Amino acid sequence: MIYIQLFIAFFQVGLFSFGGGYAALPLIQEQTVEVHNWLTMQEYIDLVAISNMTPGPIAINASTFTGMKLGGILGAVCATAGCVAPSCIIVALLAILYYKYRNLDVSKGILFGLKPASAGLIASAGLSIAIGALFINSSAPTFSTFDIKSCIFFVICVTALRFKVDQIVVMSVSGISWLLMGLIFP
Amino acid sequence: MKDKKILQKIFLTSFFISAFTFGGGYVIVPLMKKKFSDELKWIDEPEMLDLIAIAQSAPGPIAVNASILVGYKVAKFWGTVASVLGTVLPPLITISIISFFYIMFKENTYAQLLLKGLQIGAAAVIADAVFSICSSSVKTSPVFSIIMILLAFIASFVLKINVIWIIPIAGLVGFLYDVAKKKISEKANLS
Numbered sequence: 001m002i003y004i005q006l007f008i009a010f011f012q013v014g015l016f017s018f019g020g021g022y023a024a025l026p027l028i029q030e031q032t033v034e035v036h037n038w039l040t041m042q043e044y045i046d047l048v049a050i051s052n053m054t055p056g057p058i059a060i061n062a063s064t065f066t067g068m069k070l071g072g073i074l075g076a077v078c079a080t081a082g083c084v085a086p087s088c089i090i091v092a093l094l095a096i097l098y099y100k101y102r103n104l105d106v107s108k109g110i111l112f113g114l115k116p117a118s119a120g121l122i123a124s125a126g127l128s129i130a131i132g133a134l135f136i137n138s139s140a141p142t143f144s145t146f147d148i149k150s151c152i153f154f155v156i157c158v159t160a161l162r163f164k165v166d167q168i169v170v171m172s173v174s175g176i177s178w179l180l181m182g183l184i185f186p
Numbered sequence: 187m188k189d190k191k192i193l194q195k196i197f198l199t200s201f202f203i204s205a206f207t208f209g210g211g212y213v214i215v216p217l218m219k220k221k222f223s224d225e226l227k228w229i230d231e232p233e234m235l236d237l238i239a240i241a242q243s244a245p246g247p248i249a250v251n252a253s254i255l256v257g258y259k260v261a262k263f264w265g266t267v268a269s270v271l272g273t274v275l276p277p278l279i280t281i282s283i284i285s286f287f288y289i290m291f292k293e294n295t296y297a298q299l300l301l302k303g304l305q306i307g308a309a310a311v312i313a314d315a316v317f318s319i320c321s322s323s324v325k326t327s328p329v330f331s332i333i334m335i336l337l338a339f340i341a342s343f344v345l346k347i348n349v350i351w352i353i354p355i356a357g358l359v360g361f362l363y364d365v366a367k368k369k370i371s372e373k374a375n376l377s
Binding site for chain 1: 207305334
């Protein structure tokens with residue numbers, strides 16, 4: 001049953017992504033690309049690009065996107081419900097503990113280890129995304145498939161972001177100029 | 187009747203916050219504080235800050251976690267339902283529509299060119315985020331943090347170990363390190 005599989009897969013994404021934002025990326029990649037083969041690497045990177053351009057948490061966007069592709073609206077709802085379910089349970093438990101003891105020392109220690117680990121995992125996920133975006137054939141990144149044109153784009157984008165240009169602006173300009181370049185120099 | 191009005195208000199407020207906020211939890215949480223605490227005065231400020239701390243220490247999207255807490259605080263169970271629906275529906279609707287068009291247009295040459303440019307932009311956004319996240323997590327206990335970052339990276343990227351194993355182990359290591367550090371400083375205080 002695809003609906004149950006979607007629910008379980010995104011339940012894991014919700015359960016193990018600590019720290020919000022991109023912390024969900026490595027888990028989404030694991031579940032959709034590696035464990036289940038629901039998305040190709042290119043579709044997954046498209047999903048990440050689309051998520052960055054639209055409002056809403058990336059985990060919810062990924063649930064909806066994958067669910068829609070595999071099981072239409074019902075698939076999207078099941079995947080999203082799976083993604084939100086662990087939050088509902090764990091946040092409720094933490095809130096009860098908090099109001100009882102006013103002290104979250106245990107979770108502080110756990111987070112102390114999770115934060116840097118999560119940074120390392122995001123770096124790993126980011127590197128696979130960069131490889132997928134900057135090589136012509138992402139499944140076999142070799143010297144000959146390396147795309148110098150996209151690499152120049154990448155460096156310009158990173159520089160713009162470091163100079164605090166808004167990410168939506170950077171991505172829109174990157175998308176539109178790539179399209180124009182493709183039309184002018186096919 | 188008054189209850190229904192409050193639920194409606196919770197739903198609409200979280201719906202609009204979620205629909206017009208780009209950039210995920212770090213942007214949405216300050217907005218929720220502003221709306222629910224500063225403007226509507228449903229939650230006083232110190233408690234709101236504690237609720238945000240809880241939202242950040244639980245797994246899952248921070249925006250969803252924060253809305254669960256705010257909804258529960260204001261109107262118990264049905265408040266939670268209203269705020270979670272309000273937070274989840276905008277991305278659910280937006281991405282459903284986009285993925286419908288994505289499936290239709292992804293073979294189209296122009297769409298592919300546009301998407302390729304967006305992909306490169308997104309890769310840059312994530313590279314930038316990785317840089318900020320790593321440098322901010324290195325600030326407290328730099329040695330421990332750098333070792334954890336490298337170990338997690340190698341475990342995931344080189345050894346291809348499943349992330350759902352790495353996360354609990356990292357949590358356990360952090361917990362034990364924290365306990366050990368406290369024990370050592372207690373001993374130092376005694377002597």
